[in-house]
Every structure is written in C-alpha cells, then in structure tokens.
C-alpha cells in the first residue's frame with residue numbers, strides 16, 4: 001500500500017484497558033515487519049478515552065486493524081468495567097479487523113451471546129498447553145499445541161456465532177482459548193501471547209496483521225485509507241495519553257572534578273567504620289553483601305551548606321527548596337510558608353507530577369558526560385515514598401513524601417575491587433574527612449565490633465492485628481476471584497515507641513549487623529538549623545531489593561517475588577523446590593511481565609537477563625528476576641522518566657498495577673509513607689540506583705516513634721496462614737533489633 005511511492009505504515013489502534021501487560025502487547029505488534037507495507041505504527045488509547053464506541057467510528061477508517069489489550073474487570077458489567085469495549089462490537093458492519101486479548105476476547109465473545117463465568121480454578125501467571133481446534137490462518141505455522149501464559153479469573157463459553165480455534169484442558173475441564181466471529185475478521189485469544197513465558201506470541205500477531213491486510217485489500221478498506229490518509233489523525237489520538245518527557249535533555253558538559261583514590265583491604269563494614277570516625281551529617285548507602293551484581297558499592301554522602309534540599313508534600317501539593325541548614329530558615333518559618341499561601345523562594349505550589357519537572361530541570365544543568373565508570377560522583381540522594389507514585393491516591397498527611405539532597409562531596413567504596421574514592425564536584429573535599437581517610441588505622445583489616453543488641457530499654461510495639469489482616473486477605477481474594485486483580489501486595493504497618501529514644505545511628509549499627517543486605521541506607525535528614533529531634537525524617541533500611549538502576553543508555557530492575565523463611569529445617573535445595581511451585585512461580589511471573597511492561601512503556605528494547613533465580617539473605621530465600629531495558633540514550637526519555645513512570649514498585653503493588661493500587665488503598669486504609677517507596681541516588685554522570693524501602697525502619701520525629709511496614713504478594717493460590725507467616729518473617733528482619 002503506497003502513496004507516491006512511499007509505503008504507508010501499517011496503522012494499528014491499540015485499546016489499553018489499564019492493564020500491566022499492555023505495552024508488552026504494543027511492542028510485540030510494533031516488532032512485526034511486512035515487505036508490502038511500511039513499519040507497523042501503534043496508536044494507543046484507553047478503553048475510556050471515548051464514552052461510546054460510536055465516537056471512535058470516524059477514526060477507524062484510518063486504521064488497518066484494532067488490537068484490544070487485556071485488563072481487569074468483567075465485560076458483563078458493561079462500560080463501568082470495560083468502557084467502550086461494551087459497545088465496540090455493536091456495529092457489525094464496521095468490520096475493521098479486530099484481535100481481542102483476554103479481556104478483549106471476553107468482550108468479543110459476550111457480544112456474540114456467549115456466557116462469561118468465573119473459573120472454578122483461576123489461572124494467574126500459570127503456563128499451560130493450548131491446543132488448536134482447526135486450521136485457522138490465525139495459527140498459520142503453529143504446531144498442534146504450544147505453551148502460553150494465562151491471567152484470567154473468567155472464561156467464555158462457546159456460542160453459535162463463534163468458531164472455536166483453540167482450547168485448553170485443566171481442572172476446569174475444556175476451555176475456549178481462541179475464536180473467530182463467523183463471517184467477520186474478528187479474532188480473540190483468552191491467553192496472553194505477550195507474556196515472557198508464552199511461545200509463538202509474535203507469530204500470532206504477525207498472522208493476525210496479515211489477515212487484516214488481506215481483508216482490507218479484499219474489501220477496499222485499504223483504498224479508503226490510502227485516499228483519506230492523514231498523519232495528523234494519529235498525532236491527535238496519540239496525544240490522548242501524555243508521554244511528555246520530564247525534562248528536555250541537554251548534551252552533558254565535561255567537567256574536571258576532584259577524585260582521590262585509595263587501595264583498601266576488603267574490611268567488613270569499612271563504610272560504617274569511617275562513619276563512626278566522622279562527626280558531621282552523613283547520608284549513607286552501605287552494602288554489606290559485597291555481591292558484584294548488586295551492592296558492591298557503598299557511598300557516604302556529605303551534605304553541606306551548599307546542598308540543595310528538595311522536600312515534597314503530596315497532599316499539601318507543596319515542594320520546599322532550601323540549602324542544607326540554611327541559616328536564614330528556621331523550621332517554624334518553613335512550616336509557616338508551607339501551610340501559607342504567600343509566594344516564597346523556599347516553597348513551590350506544585351503537585352507530585354510537577355515535582356518531577358522541578359527535579360529534572362534542576363539536574364539537567366548538573367549532568368556531566370565524563371567519569372561514567374564510577375557509580376556516583378555527586379548528585380541527588382534521598383527517598384521517595386509510596387505516595388509519590390502518580391497512580392497512588394492522596395492520603396491526607398503533613399509528613400514529607402519525598403526528600404532529595406544535592407550532594408557534592410562523597411566517599412565511594414568498592415568492596416569487590418578493594419578501592420575507595422574521595423570525590424568532590426566542587427573541589428572542596430572536607431580536609432577533616434581526608435585526614436580520617438588517610439589514617440592507616442582506619443584501613444587496617446581489623447573488623448568492627450558493634451553490639452548486636454540495643455541498649456536495655458522498653459519498647460512499646462504495636463504489630464498488625466491478625467484478625468484485621470485476615471479480613472484484608474479475604475477482601476483481596478474476593479477482588480481476584482471477580483477478575484479485578486491477579487496479584488495484590490497486601491501490607492501492614494507496625495509502630496515502635498522506645499521508652500527512651502535511641503540515636504538513629506546506634507539503631508542502624510545493630511540493624512546492619514543483624515540483617516546485612518545489599519541495599520542498606522542510613523538517612524537522617526537533619527537539614528534545618530533548628531530542627532528539633534521530633535521533626536526529623538529518618539530512614540534505616542536493610543533492603544534486599546534493587547528497584548531500578550540506570551546509566552546513560554540502559555536500565556535494570558530486579559523484582560523480588562517469592563519468599564521462603566530460612567530455618568533449621570530449610571535448606572537451599574528445599575527452598576528452590578518451594579520457590580518453583582505454581583504459587584511462587586505465578587507470583588514472580590506476574591511482576592516480571594509487569595516490569596517488562598513498565599520498561600516497554602518508554603523503551604524500545606527489553607530483555608529478561610535472569611529468570612527466577614534464588615537468592616539467599618539473612619532470614620529468607622527470595623525468587624529474583626532481572627529485567628533490562630535498552631535505548632535510553634537515543635530516546636527523548638531519561639532514567640528519571642523511567643523512575644516516574646514505574647513508581648510505585650510493581651513488586652509492592654501487584655498487577656494490574658493501577659486498579660490494584662486503588663483496591664489496596666481501600667483495603668489497607670492507611671498511608672504507606674516511606675515504606676514501599678524507593679531510596680537511592682541520581683548521579684551527575686547520569687548513573688542511578690534505587691532500592692525498594694522494605695525491611696526498613698522509618699521515623700518522622702527523629703526516633704520518638706518508628707514505623708516498620710511488611711507484607712507480601714497475595715494470589716489466588718495464597719493461604720491466609722502462609723501469607724501472615726511470610727509477613728511476620730519479613731517484619732522480623734527489621735523488628736528484631738527491638739526484641
């Protein structure tokens with residue numbers, strides 16, 4: 001199909017039902033190529049972009065076909081659940097070729113008088129055999145059966161107007177897995193061809209696009225598209241979903257900075273030894289795992305009077321910006337400005353969406369193009385709470401949801417290579433700290449002797465109530481059986497009040513001894529001159545989970561999903577057996593596919609580097625997958641865009657993320673705050689590393705009261721007892737310091 005010699009693209013309209021696998025489908029479609037037409041171009045709308053499908057009809061002639069993605073909800077509930085899918089099939093004459101996937105398949109079947117019912121045995125994240133029923137061109141080149149992933153609570157019955165094309169057999173009996181609507185180019189599959197564990201997904205999409213091209217040629221639809229071809233139509237529809245980059249990238253400059261290199265023996269806790277010698281504010285990201293793929297580096301950040309501090313309050317819609325311990329700014333003055341309406345250099349009236357622009361516009365002028373081999377040279381360091389995720393409903397609170405500090409002086413330690421670096425962006429590394437680093441006694445191999453217990457004191461510990469957890473667990477099961485969600489990360493908060501407050505650093509010393517982890521963080525944000533103890537945000541984290549790491553061109557996410565408690569009767573081999581059961585497998589696959597989706601939303605290439613590896617920690621074995629995204633350097637997007645778009649962490653929400661976050665908000669009925677957020681850095685050489693805030697303690701009042709969140713992924717294969725036990729095991733990782 002060409003105009004003036006140039007081949008027209010193959011235009012696909014994708015209807016996104018707010019699923020966490022939508023972009024896996026979109027990229028699978030875009031990856032298809034055909035000799036007799038241009039590249040495949042996908043235009044994405046949501047299923048509620050238009051209230052009624054009839055508003056879409058005037059656009060359909062510009063598209064070669066429509067692909068309807070998967071998603072939460074039940075087509076029987078009509079537009080309340082599935083938006084315009086409820087009316088899309090009304091006009092049988094508007095015979096644009098359609099492929100419906102899972103929810104799209106069910107809506108298509110329902111339009112042909114099929115019955116939609118709940119499965120007796122629900123399949124979320126399970127891989128099964130799909131058998132062909134005939135020799136449809138949709139499955140051209142397929143074997144008689146193949147494996148594919150299923151994410152569905154509902155299924156469709158056969159109906160006279162549906163030609164069965166494939167089926168599966170399981171505890172539910174024989175189930176319809178693919179259909180064509182008689183005499184129409186409408187096809188549907190119940191399974192997920194785009195899943196990492198599905199076979200031949202690309203071939204299915206290629207076959208469907210070929211069928212669409214043939215149908216359009218036969219019926220003259222291609223001629224109509226050619227005659228009315230108008231690229232602006234795709235532009236206009238494509239803007240329906242805002243994908244504007246957070247900031248306009250600049251070509252980074254090259255700068256000369258101060259770096260002093262040391263050779264150090266692999267002294268356990270060297271990072272913490274140095275901190276012990278220092279007598280100044282510090283923000284520490286210490287690794288005690290020494291694993292070369294995660295946490296081989298420790299970083300000590302040294303804020304000073306030149307450090308900009310960005311604090312965002314999502315429910316107040318305010319960002320405060322001031323220098324670290326600005327002598328002109330008291331805490332009371334800042335509170336007055338924060339709660340007032342007067343304009344001030346210290347306070348921006350902006351919501352969490354604009355906060356990202358503030359941060360991006362600040363950093364884009366700081367980025368430098370050299371020294372890429374060091375993970376951190378200086379830059380923004382801090383923590384972003386759960387409520388910073390743009391899909392997380394606001395929870396009224398005066399507490400900060402994000403705090404980032406611009407660091408110019410830092411110390412880096414590579415535990416694997418035995419190297420240490422004193423780094424200064426401003427060429428004014430503190431001489432007092434250099435003196436500490438130069439002292440031989442520091443670098444000898446003497447291990448640190450830190451108390452494994454806190455000083456004797458009483459702690460009032462309010463742990464989650466088993467009964468309330470049980471009701472919340474049941475509410476999650478109800479939603480998953482109805483087809484609203486496939487996995488829900490249900491969490492609870494514990495509160496700890498020491499009779500006599502203990503210094504946060506003293507607690508951290510014991511915490512990292514008791515629960516060593518690749519992503520341990522000590523963040524005591526004493527960033528105002530007269531900050532009273534009861535006004536200081538503190539985070540003490542021993543997180544095992546990298547959320548997102550990026551450099552100039554690639555990103556890496558390492559979702560953990562699947563947890564087994566260590567103990568006298570639990571060995572690695574037994575843990576591996578448990579972690580490969582359908583329940584743990586499904587839990588991990590769902591988040592793996594979700595993470596692929598989150599990266600595919602902005603990046604053209606995504607690879608699964610590691611699939612469900614078992615990692616051992618102090619108290620648990622965990623199932624980890626590693627997903628890499630490529631192509632940032634040549635895209636309009638930055639790592640900050642990936643961070644913004646992929647929060648909150650999928651491993652802390654479940655899937656589909658958007659609706660699951662809403663459901664959990666209604667079930668948990670409490671702010672998660674710092675817990676479930678992320679902590680880490682964005683360096684001026686555009687390297688970044690963010691870990692998930694789990695197995696952590698955090699306080700908004702300098703330690704008068706600590707919080708510790710814990711939870712776990714609930715699926716239809718979970719048991720109440722098993723999940724409560726898992727929650728308590730994770731809670732114990734951090735809570736043990738108080739017991």
Ligand SMILES: C=C(O[C@@H]1C=C(C(=O)O)C=C[C@H]1O)C(=O)O
Pocket residue numbers: 489491545559560561562563622651652694695709710711712713730
């Ligand atoms: C929710 C927590 O952990 C998350 C849930 C996990 C699971 O369900 O297996 C594992 C690691 C985290 O992604 C927590 O530690 O509180």
Ligand SMILES: NC(=O)CC[C@H](N)C(=O)O
Pocket residue numbers: 069070071072073074101102103104106151152153154155482483484
């Ligand atoms: N993945 C999907 O599209 C799920 C469809 C529907 N919500 C179900 O649970 O069956």
